Amino acid sequence: MIEQAPGERRARSAYVAAAGVFAVGMAGTTLPTPLYGLYREEIGFSELVVTVVFAVYAIGVIAALLVAGDFSDVLGRRPVLLAALGLSLLSAVCFLFQNGLPLLFAGRLLSGFSAGLLSGAATAAVLELAPSDLRARAGLAATAANMGGLGCGPLLSGVLAQYAPWPLRLPFVAHIALLLAAFAVTRALAETVALRSPRPPLRPQGMVVPPQTRAAFVPAGLAAFAGFSMLGLFTAVAPSFLALTLGEQNLAVTGLVVFSVFCASTAGQMLMGRLGVRRALPAGCLVLTAGMAVVAASLVVESLPVLVVGALAGGLGQGMSFRAGLTGVSAVAPAEHRGATISAFFVVAYVGISVPVVGVGALTLALGLRDAGVAFAMYVILVSAAVGVFLLLRPPRSE
Incomplete structure (x- = not known):
C-alpha cells in the first residue's frame, strides 16, 4: 500500500x-x-x-x-x-x-x-x-x-x-x-x-438561451419547472398538510419527511449517471408523475405513510430529470454561453419553485388546504407527464 x-x-x-x-x-x-x-x-x-x-x-x-x-x-x-x-x-x-x-x-x-x-x-x-x-x-x-x-x-x-x-x-x-x-x-x-x-x-x-440549445432547453426546462414545483410544495406547504390535513403535529416528523424528499432527489441524480440523459430525462418525468399521483392520493385518504411513499418517488423522479436536463443543456450549449445558459436553466427551475406554490396558497382560500393540494398535484402530474411522453417520442439528442 x-x-x-x-x-x-x-x-x-x-x-x-x-x-x-x-x-x-x-x-x-x-x-x-x-x-x-x-x-x-x-x-x-x-x-x-x-x-x-x-x-x-x-x-x-x-x-x-x-x-x-x-x-x-x-x-x-x-x-x-x-x-x-x-x-x-x-x-x-x-x-x-x-x-x-x-x-x-x-x-x-x-x-x-x-x-x-x-x-x-x-x-x-x-x-x-x-x-x-x-x-x-x-x-x-x-x-x-x-x-x-x-x-x-x-x-x-x-x-x-x-x-x-x-x-x-x-x-x-x-x-x-x-x-x-x-x-x-x-x-x-x-x-x-x-x-x-x-x-x-x-x-x-x-438570461441567455442560444438558438442552437432551445430544442434541448425547452423540454429540460419544463421538466425542471415541474420538479422544482414539487420541491416547493414540500418545503413551503407540506408542513401545513401534515399538521392540518394529516394531523401530524410532531415537527421532527415534518422535518424528516422533507429530508426524505431531498435524499430521494440525491439518489435520483446519482441514478441518472447510470441511465444517461436520453433515458433518465423522460423516465424521471414519469416517475415524478407517479410520485405526485401518490401524494394526491395521500391527501384524499389522509395517510402519512402514503405521503412518504409519494415524496420518495417524486424526489427520485425530480433528481433524475433535473440532472439529466442540466447535463443535456450543458452539453449542447456553446462554450462562450454555457454559464449563462445554465443560469437560465436554474432561473426556470426557481420560477417553478415559487409561482405555482403561491398559486396553492391562493387556492387554499377558495378550496381549503386539502383540495388545493390535490389540485396542485394534478397540475404537476399534467406538466411532468406531458414532458415525459414528448421525450419518449422525441428523445433528447445530447449524448
Whole structure:
C-alpha cells in the first residue's frame, strides 16, 4: 500500500471541505420549513402569506443568478463563497430577532441571495478543488452537498423545535455556529481562479438561451419547472398538510419527511449517471408523475405513510430529470454561453419553485388546504407527464 503525501491528502480532502461549506450554506435556505406553522400562530397570517414568504426566497435566488451568476469567474471562488455565507448569516440573524413579517421577508430574501451565489460558486469550487482522478466523485459530492444541505435544514430545525427549548430561536443559533465554522474552512481553501489584471468589469449576465440549445432547453426546462414545483410544495406547504390535513403535529416528523424528499432527489441524480440523459430525462418525468399521483392520493385518504411513499418517488423522479436536463443543456450549449445558459436553466427551475406554490396558497382560500393540494398535484402530474411522453417520442439528442 502506497502512503499518500500530506500535500496529496490535503488536495484530496479540499473538495470534501468545500462540499461541506456548500451543504451548510444550503441548509439555511430550508431551515424555516417546519417552523412556518409556529410563525403563523405567533404572528397570525394565512397559508397564502406562508407561500409568499417562501416565494420571496426564490426571487432572491433568481436575482442573484441573473445579476451575479458569473461573478466568481471574475472575483474568485473564495470571495463569492464568503459573501454567500455572510448573506446566510444575516438571514439567520433576521430570523433570530424576528418580531413580525418584515424580518421574515428580509430573512428569506437574503437567504435567496445566498443560495443564488452558492449554486454556481460552490459547485465550481468543489469540482475544481478535486484532483483530476476524483472529478466524477466530486460531481456527486457537489450534488449531495446541494440536495443534502437542503434536506438537512428542515431535519435540524424540526428536531430542535420539537425536542429543545426556544423553537423559533435555537435552530438559527445552531446554524450561525455552523456558518462560523464554514467561514473558517472557506478561508483555508485554495483559490482555484487565476485572477486577471486589469480585472474585467462586473456586469449582470442576464438570461441567455442560444438558438442552437432551445430544442434541448425547452423540454429540460419544463421538466425542471415541474420538479422544482414539487420541491416547493414540500418545503413551503407540506408542513401545513401534515399538521392540518394529516394531523401530524410532531415537527421532527415534518422535518424528516422533507429530508426524505431531498435524499430521494440525491439518489435520483446519482441514478441518472447510470441511465444517461436520453433515458433518465423522460423516465424521471414519469416517475415524478407517479410520485405526485401518490401524494394526491395521500391527501384524499389522509395517510402519512402514503405521503412518504409519494415524496420518495417524486424526489427520485425530480433528481433524475433535473440532472439529466442540466447535463443535456450543458452539453449542447456553446462554450462562450454555457454559464449563462445554465443560469437560465436554474432561473426556470426557481420560477417553478415559487409561482405555482403561491398559486396553492391562493387556492387554499377558495378550496381549503386539502383540495388545493390535490389540485396542485394534478397540475404537476399534467406538466411532468406531458414532458415525459414528448421525450419518449422525441428523445433528447445530447449524448
